[in-house]
Amino acid sequence: MIQLRDVTKWYRKQRGRHYVLRDLNVDIPTDRNVGILGRNGAGKSTLLRIIARAEAPNRGEIRTNARLSWPMGFSGGFLASMTGVDNIRFISRIYGVDWQEAVEFVQDFAELGDYINEPIKTYSSGMRARIATAMSLFVRFDCYLIDEIPGVGDSRFRKRFADSFNELRQRSTMIMVSHNESTVRKACEVVFLLNNGEMQRFDDVDEALRLYREL
Amino acid sequence: MSIARSTLSDFGRSLTVQGRVVHALVLREMRGRYGRSSLGYLWAILEPLLLVGVFALGYQLIGRRSPPQGMEFLPFLATGIITYLSLRNIASRMSGAIESNRGLLLYPHVTPFDLMIGRLVLEGATFIVVFVIILGGGVILGYASPPDDPLMVLVTLFFVVLLGAGVGMLQAALTMNFPWIDYFMKPFWRLMLWTSGVFFTLKQLPMAAQDILLWNPILHVIELMRAAYFPGVDIYRVSYSYVGWWILGSAFIGLLCERMFRDRRKEK
Numbered sequence: 047m048i049q050l051r052d053v054t055k056w057y058r059k060q061r062g063r064h065y066v067l068r069d070l071n072v073d074i075p076t077d078r079n080v081g082i083l084g085r086n087g088a089g090k091s092t093l094l095r096i097i098a099r100a101e102a103p104n105r106g107e108i109r110t111n112a113r114l115s116w117p118m119g120f121s122g123g124f125l126a127s128m129t130g131v132d133n134i135r136f137i138s139r140i141y142g143v144d145w146q147e148a149v150e151f152v153q154d155f156a157e158l159g160d161y162i163n164e165p166i167k168t169y170s171s172g173m174r175a176r177i178a179t180a181m182s183l184f185v186r187f188d189c190y191l192i193d194e195i196p197g198v199g200d201s202r203f204r205k206r207f208a209d210s211f212n213e214l215r216q217r218s219t220m221i222m223v224s225h226n227e228s229t230v231r232k233a234c235e236v237v238f239l240l241n242n243g244e245m246q247r248f249d250d251v252d253e254a255l256r257l258y259r260e261l
Numbered sequence: 262m263s264i265a266r267s268t269l270s271d272f273g274r275s276l277t278v279q280g281r282v283v284h285a286l287v288l289r290e291m292r293g294r295y296g297r298s299s300l301g302y303l304w305a306i307l308e309p310l311l312l313v314g315v316f317a318l319g320y321q322l323i324g325r326r327s328p329p330q331g332m333e334f335l336p337f338l339a340t341g342i343i344t345y346l347s348l349r350n351i352a353s354r355m356s357g358a359i360e361s362n363r364g365l366l367l368y369p370h371v372t373p374f375d376l377m378i379g380r381l382v383l384e385g386a387t388f389i390v391v392f393v394i395i396l397g398g399g400v401i402l403g404y405a406s407p408p409d410d411p412l413m414v415l416v417t418l419f420f421v422v423l424l425g426a427g428v429g430m431l432q433a434a435l436t437m438n439f440p441w442i443d444y445f446m447k448p449f450w451r452l453m454l455w456t457s458g459v460f461f462t463l464k465q466l467p468m469a470a471q472d473i474l475l476w477n478p479i480l481h482v483i484e485l486m487r488a489a490y491f492p493g494v495d496i497y498r499v500s501y502s503y504v505g506w507w508i509l510g511s512a513f514i515g516l517l518c519e520r521m522f523r524d525r526r527k528e529k
Contacts, residue, residue, distance in 0.1 A: 095367075098367075098369060099369035099370075100366060100367045100368070100369060114369070116367050116368050116369065117367065123364055123365070123367040123368070124364060125289070125362070125364055125365065126364075127293070128289070128292065128293070132289065132292055135285075135288075135289075136285050136288075136289050136365075137368070139281060139284060139285030139288070140281055140282050140285050140368055140370060140371065142281055
């Protein structure tokens with residue numbers, strides 16, 4: 047369970063504050079797969095970053111006992127000038143896992159070949175997504191925070207990703223921000239609709255999707 | 262009772278996490294700063310050594326050889342130049358820490374503060390090692406006598422590192438809110454090279470000039486360093502407490518600005 051209490055987030059714009067989230071009070075389950083739907087610019091990604099503690103709210107707090115992943119699907123998180131191995135090493139160190147095992151696992155999973163010793167900036171976007179996914183699978187989180195499902199990579203990788211994700215679902219859940227209705231319908235059991243800084247919970251995914259279409 | 266204990270263990274746990282993060286950051290910064298080859302480390306020593314050489318040569322040419330109060334020529338220059346360069350490096354590397362590591366803020370336990378501490382640890386350690394190697398080398402080669410008061414030299418080294426940290430945090434906070442300040446940092450540090458007592462001592466100046474330059478904390482640490490290093494050189498008009506107030510003040514303002522303007526930073 048992730049508890050958001052009075053969470054408020056605004057950005058400073060030319061004309062005063064622009065509120066993305068306003069006094070948000072909501073409990074997000076971590077024992078089920080959750081989808082977050084909302085229009086473009088509704089603040090879905092910001093919400094995910096706040097849940098992941100990658101960004102601090104201006105007011106309010108987030109409480110949880112679950113081990114949450116970093117917000118995945120962003121290009122960030124890796125330092126482009128460093129090699130794949132150096133990045134893996136860094137992430138392993140901050141999460142306290144063995145980096146040599148991590149390199150082995152990532153190499154086996156993401157199949158980067160010699161590229162693993164090259165700077166990340168030489169990677170294609172597919173390779174970046176693969177190394178990030180592989181690394182997050184190795185660290186093992188209770189709940190994965192995903193910004194748009196990684197639709198990258200060739201079909202072979204996608205199959206592997208789906209397989210490992212299904213295996214993952216035995217012990218982990220995810221919170222997913224997506225535009226893709228069929229992905230949400232397939233993967234999620236609970237849906238939150240984010241609109242005008244407020245969140246509404248739906249245990250009926252189809253009903254949520256119907257309302258989402260009307261937004 | 263149990264609450265107190267759990268708070269304490271929470272504190273201990275977050276301290277371990279923070280230690281892990283800073284450790285990882287220092288190792289990553291080493292890669293970034295020095296690369297994979299040992300040539301990078303060599304450059305950290307060569308840069309100040311070259312500067313000392315250039316200015317020593319310059320002094321030879323204009324025929325001024327001996328600094329006042331019986332200080333030896335090369336260690337006089339070396340203490341000033343290494344201290345000045347390290348202060349500049351610590352401050353500017355710290356203030357650039359957030360910009361060049363922004364991607365890492367994605368990880369929940371990596372904070373802007375950690376990024377700055379990571380660089381502080383690396384630059385501070387580099388400074389102390391370079392100082393010891395160059396002056397130690399000078400002693401072995403016979404260009405310098407060993408320090409008169411090694412303990413106070415060590416204390417002053419730490420004051421230099423902390424002053425660099427304070428100035429770095431202040432510079433980071435300022436450039437974050439007023440990006441144009443960056444353009445003035447280069448001329449600012451060049452001015453500091455000539456007004457911080459790298460090439461002169463305070464005593465050599467007329468009173469009026471002394472009164473003005475005494476505002477500069479860098480002058481204080483360089484004078485304090487020489488008073489600790491050379492026998493027969495006393496602390497004259499400078500003090501550790503003045504430097505201490507600068508450290509506290511600049512760190513306080515820097516951290517305050519970081520907190521106040523936090524929301525502006527991540528706008529993009």
